[in-house]
Amino acid sequence: MxxxxxxxxxxxxxxxxxxxxxxxxxxxxxxxxxxxxxxxxxxxxxxxxxxxxxxxxxxxxxxxxxxxxxxxxxxxxxxxxxxxxxxxxxxxxxxxxxxxxxxxxxxxxxxxxxxxxxxxxxxxxxxxxxxxxxxxxxxxxxxxxxxxxxxxxxxxxxxxxxxxxxxxxxxxxxxxxxxxxxxxxxxxxxxxxxxxxxxxxxxxxxxxxxxxxxxxxxxxxxxLPDERPLPADVEAFLRAGEPPVYVGFGSMAMQHGPTDTARVAVEAVRARGRRVLVSRGWADLAPVDDRDDCMAVGEVNHQALFPRVAAVVHHGGAGTTTAAARAGAPQVVVPQLVDQPYWAGRVAALGVGAAHDGPVPAHDSLSAALATALAPRTRAAARELAGRIRxxxxxxxxxxxxxxxxxxx
Missing domain, CATH: 3.40.50.2000 (Glycogen Phosphorylase B;)
Structure with a gap:
């Protein structure tokens, strides 16, 4: 056939x-x-x-x-x-x-x-x-x-x-x-x-x-099962401290623009005492300074990465939402269009993360969403859900x- x-x-x-x-x-x-x-x-x-x-x-x-x-x-x-x-x-x-x-x-x-x-x-x-x-x-x-x-x-x-x-x-x-x-x-x-x-x-x-x-x-x-190893520099960053928060918006251009979006995200994550992994994506996000608590990554194996992060901040695409759920990683969804508001709502309803209110993240709104995602009860719910994903x-x-x-x- x-x-x-x-x-x-x-x-x-x-x-x-x-x-x-x-x-x-x-x-x-x-x-x-x-x-x-x-x-x-x-x-x-x-x-x-x-x-x-x-x-x-x-x-x-x-x-x-x-x-x-x-x-x-x-x-x-x-x-x-x-x-x-x-x-x-x-x-x-x-x-x-x-x-x-x-x-x-x-x-x-x-x-x-x-x-x-x-x-x-x-x-x-x-x-x-x-x-x-x-x-x-x-x-x-x-x-x-x-x-x-x-x-x-x-x-x-x-x-x-x-x-x-x-x-x-x-x-x-x-x-x-x-x-x-x-x-x-x-x-x-x-x-x-x-x-x-x-x-x-x-x-x-x-x-x-x-x-x-x-x-x-x-x-x-x-x-698709993904056996690709993480790049050596990403592996070194992960081993150098506590699990970071991953921030990536896939193919979304982001209404804020890449510089402002990256700055808001990095500052909000740092305010929660966490390190940051910024995924460049189609928005071409990048670190806002040269501090060693933040690193930019290109296309990487989410199946290998997401189990090792504290939370995943993303746009709410079906693939990223499912990958984070399978990994047991808490999520913050900043939805932009089409299916993304749906996935944001499901993440919130299941108690495995937070749905950001609207497509443009601000420091206070993203920080509040991160507080929900990083709470122990959310981590526990995310881990429990992971065992039920087909x-x-x-x-x-x-x-x-x-x-x-x-x-x-």
Missing amino acids: RVVLSSYGSRGDVEPMAALAVALRGLGAEVRVCAPEDEEFADRLAGVGVETVPVSYSVRALAAGPKPATVADLADRVVMLAAAQYEAVAEAAGGADTVVATGLFPAVTGARTAAGKLGLRYAYAAFFPGMLPSPHHPPFPLPGRPLPEGVTDNRTLWDLDVESQNVLFGPGLATLRANVGLPPVDSVRDYAITGRPLLAADPVLGPWQEPADLDVVQTGAWV TDGAERTAKLLLEGFGEPA
């Missing part, structure tokens, strides 16, 4: 696909992953022996570039992203049976269009429950399409979400489909996610609630796919 895994987004959208690819390969399947052309993704996938077909548009360039000014500009971008993903999936799909897609919706629709055109089975994967329609939670707001004030019925909000998805992404998808000889679809969202999506989130950390309209299959998070999500999903999971073309 050959499976094509399609992803377009940040590290949190690509890393789980690497985990699933390794699990599929372990069961004898052939796997190709379509992912952004950015070098960091290609290197990561190559490092675990996964064959990659690059999507010819850098996600980092997309994140750093200007935002579409008009609906017409957005439609052009949707066509570009959907077409790039379509072409990558079509290139990877020779002899394939199934396409599994995740990431930005325009890219997902491109992958589904390729699967349909080629007659392949198709499955959609979400990494947090709020991506999927449910009477138990609202959709997240889309660009330029805020949720209406005063409307609290979730079913009504999800009906409005269909309209918003069609307005934002419908014209671009219709153009792509016309270009490849296919008719338009009635609902972009329902076409992308299908009636039986996969939910690759831990059932304790991010549970799916029943009853619901969709037949959701929750597998657990897709986690570790077999990728393997379970791989078996489902080999058994024929997915929607027929």
Whole structure:
């Protein structure tokens, strides 16, 4: 069997696909992953022996570039992203049976269009429950399409979400489909996610609630075992004193700007009597001075690092939240967008950390959140939760796919 895994987004959208690819390969399947052309993704996938077909548009360039000014500009971008993903999936799909897609919706629709055109089975994967329609939670707001004030019925909000998805992404998808000889679809969202999506989130950390309209299959998070050692300088820093607080915001640019964000974070951690490990990330954070209680790190193995820190301050991506939870590390989540407010709320509700109020950390607000995260009761709760996080999500999903999971073309 050959499976094509399609992803377009940040590290949190690509890393789980690497985990699933390794699990599929372990069961004898052939796997190709379509992912952004950015070098960091290609290197990561190559490092675990996964064959990659690059999507010819850098996600980092997309994140750093200007935002579409008009609906017409957005439609052009949707066509570009959907077409790039379509072409990558079509290139990877020779002899394939199934396409599994995740990431930005325009890219997902491109992958589904390729699967349909080629007659392949198709499955959609979400990494947090709020991506999927449910009477138990609202959709997240889309660009330029805020949720209406005063409307609290979730079913009504999800009906409005269909309209918003069609307005934002419908014209671009219709153009792509016309270009490849296919008719338009009635609902972009329902076409992308299908009636039986996969939910690759831990059932304790991010549970799916029943009853619901969709037949959701929750597998657990897709986690790639990481055996890479920590860099020698990071290892030396860890051994030189008490466990530090890790501060990193992944692919987020941060509204404060890198210098102010780093200064606020470092000063707030120091005020709690802790050393600091600052992860540069896409925001390019750096130490604010040359004191030896603070160190900057690049991309490192979170599975090796997080069990050795006092707390993890981060943006609330699904991957970082799950990695910290598995490590038993208390968390402070400073949410920026999409799934991050959800994960912030779950961390607070489970008692394993604090949800920062808003996307811009200030010294006092971050210091207060750290006080919660560094409390003994929070550390105890985080350690207890760690023992309940599933570790077999990728393997379970791989078996489902080999058994024929997915929607027929």
